[in-house]
Amino acid sequence: MTTTQGVADAIAQSLLPEFDQEMAATRRVLERTPEAQAAWQPHPKSMTLGRLADHLAELPGWVAATLEGTEVDLAPPGGSPYQPPVFKSLQETLRTFDENVAKARAVLAACSDADMMVPWSLKRGGETVMTLPRVAVLRGFCLNHLIHHRGQFTVFLRLQNVPLPQVYGPTADSPMM
Numbered sequence: 001m002t003t004t005q006g007v008a009d010a011i012a013q014s015l016l017p018e019f020d021q022e023m024a025a026t027r028r029v030l031e032r033t034p035e036a037q038a039a040w041q042p043h044p045k046s047m048t049l050g051r052l053a054d055h056l057a058e059l060p061g062w063v064a065a066t067l068e069g070t071e072v073d074l075a076p077p078g079g080s081p082y083q084p085p086v087f088k089s090l091q092e093t094l095r096t097f098d099e100n101v102a103k104a105r106a107v108l109a110a111c112s113d114a115d116m117m118v119p120w121s122l123k124r125g126g127e128t129v130m131t132l133p134r135v136a137v138l139r140g141f142c143l144n145h146l147i148h149h150r151g152q153f154t155v156f157l158r159l160q161n162v163p164l165p166q167v168y169g170p171t172a173d174s175p176m177m
Helices: 010-030 049-068 090-109 134-159
Strands: 071-073 119-124 127-133
Touching (some): 010 090
């Protein structure tokens, strides 16, 4: 990655406040994970609550993977396919999330506008699924993906009668400010 005189450029600087806000909201939601219900799923085709929590914890790591490379192959020819993490504990999930957020933020903060425009590809079995500029991958594949699954996770929590924290404003479980 290149930087302009050691200072990140405008794209990264404009994304950092959104990144910080979304990561803080995601952590508040993840903190509510009921460990005893980790194997619960609302439908046989749905992820388990624990798997979804771990997915939320791993998604910030995709920011660094996007900015430090030019492709990810989920099932590389001759290599091992991507294996999702297995939920062990809320403490481990939060630790993974915090580590991924810290690394992602540092990499993002150091990213130049030129770095953001580098094409990045998602592949599966050597076949290209998509190629977009890194900035589009960050917004769509990383941040929007995380926001989508966080919303899904709040539904899972609601179905388990877990009070929801504020995300973009008060919830039915939090007082008005």
